[in-house]
Amino acid sequence: MTKFKTIIFDLGGVLIDWNPHYVFNDTYFESEEKRKYFFEKVCTGEWNEEQDAGRSIVTATWDLIKEHPEWEQPIRDFYGRWTEMLKAPIPGTVQIFRELKDSGRYSIYALTNWQSGLFDIALVRYDFLNWFDGRVVSGDEKSRKPFPEFYKRLLDRYNVKPEDAVFIDDNLRNVKAAQDLGIHSIHFTTPEQLREELNKLEVL
Numbered sequence: 001m002t003k004f005k006t007i008i009f010d011l012g013g014v015l016i017d018w019n020p021h022y023v024f025n026d027t028y029f030e031s032e033e034k035r036k037y038f039f040e041k042v043c044t045g046e047w048n049e050e051q052d053a054g055r056s057i058v059t060a061t062w063d064l065i066k067e068h069p070e071w072e073q074p075i076r077d078f079y080g081r082w083t084e085m086l087k088a089p090i091p092g093t094v095q096i097f098r099e100l101k102d103s104g105r106y107s108i109y110a111l112t113n114w115q116s117g118l119f120d121i122a123l124v125r126y127d128f129l130n131w132f133d134g135r136v137v138s139g140d141e142k143s144r145k146p147f148p149e150f151y152k153r154l155l156d157r158y159n160v161k162p163e164d165a166v167f168i169d170d171n172l173r174n175v176k177a178a179q180d181l182g183i184h185s186i187h188f189t190t191p192e193q194l195r196e197e198l199n200k201l202e203v204l
Helices: 032-042 045-052 057-067 069-080 091-103 116-125 148-157 172-180 191-200
Strands: 006-009 016-018 086-089 107-112 134-137 165-169 184-187
Touching: 032 069, 045 057, 057 069, 086 091, 086 116, 091 107, 091 191, 107 148, 134 148, 148 172, 165 172, 172 184, 184 191
Parallel strands: 006 107, 006 165, 107 134, 165 184
Antiparallel strands: 016 086
């Protein structure tokens, strides 16, 4: 019998396939060099995370256009075509979620970096997002992973002891931050790998 009582899921990249490259694909830019520059110097991961933490996507977009006017259209498309980046559920992981939920053995929560208004779109699209016993969304909290206080909000809000929880995330940075708080964490790569890890922990 496993010692764990709580499962905490990240969403994007674990339960939902979200990727900007579905919009900014091989045909979007004239060259791979331009696409690489766009993500490394213009619409960077750090810039996107500021919106995840509560900054207005309208303000962020206009400010970035002022800074990089030559990239105006792709900057507009980052949020203007955001729903095209939200591809589909990851079936194998959703099945694992269903099995965990149906077992009745665990409290299951979501801890996600997601801009609040955009998260509403996902809630409408994907019914399984309503299976959680609770959700902590960065855009609502004005904080995000990997900051310790963001994890602690979930722990405190739902009375979760770190040693009782398993955290699942596809971002190794976020996994290490959870481990630093004493939460057993799994770096997600595939549903098959996740199932194997959960079987080892006797969670499934």
